[in-house]
Amino acid sequence: MSDTIQCHVHGEQQETFVCQHLAESLETGEKVGFFWSGEPRGDAWCSECEVVRVREGGASGHWNERSEKALGIEILCGACYDRVRELQGF
Numbered sequence: 001m002s003d004t005i006q007c008h009v010h011g012e013q014q015e016t017f018v019c020q021h022l023a024e025s026l027e028t029g030e031k032v033g034f035f036w037s038g039e040p041r042g043d044a045w046c047s048e049c050e051v052v053r054v055r056e057g058g059a060s061g062h063w064n065e066r067s068e069k070a071l072g073i074e075i076l077c078g079a080c081y082d083r084v085r086e087l088q089g090f
């Protein structure tokens, strides 16, 4: 079972991780793309971060210090994560 966090909107929820741009899109409604690890509510990032990931990690797509810095990972509650994904059309 994953860790939980207390969301000021949704109460106690699963803890999820997204890049700063996806977290921001929740406020702005901006379309920034949506990529994720493939697991339900897996770590997610935007198109901009995807470009950096591929540039830094090559074919294997491994994250490194530079691409992780671009991510600026933020914690979201599971319900907020679902809202972001829906907002981005996934």
Ligand SMILES: [Zn+2]
Binding pocket: 019, 020, 021, 022, 045, 046, 047, 048, 049, 070, 071
């Ligand atoms: Zn991003």
Ligand SMILES: [Zn+2]
Binding pocket: 007, 008, 009, 010, 011, 013, 076, 077, 078, 079, 080, 081
């Ligand atoms: Zn929430």
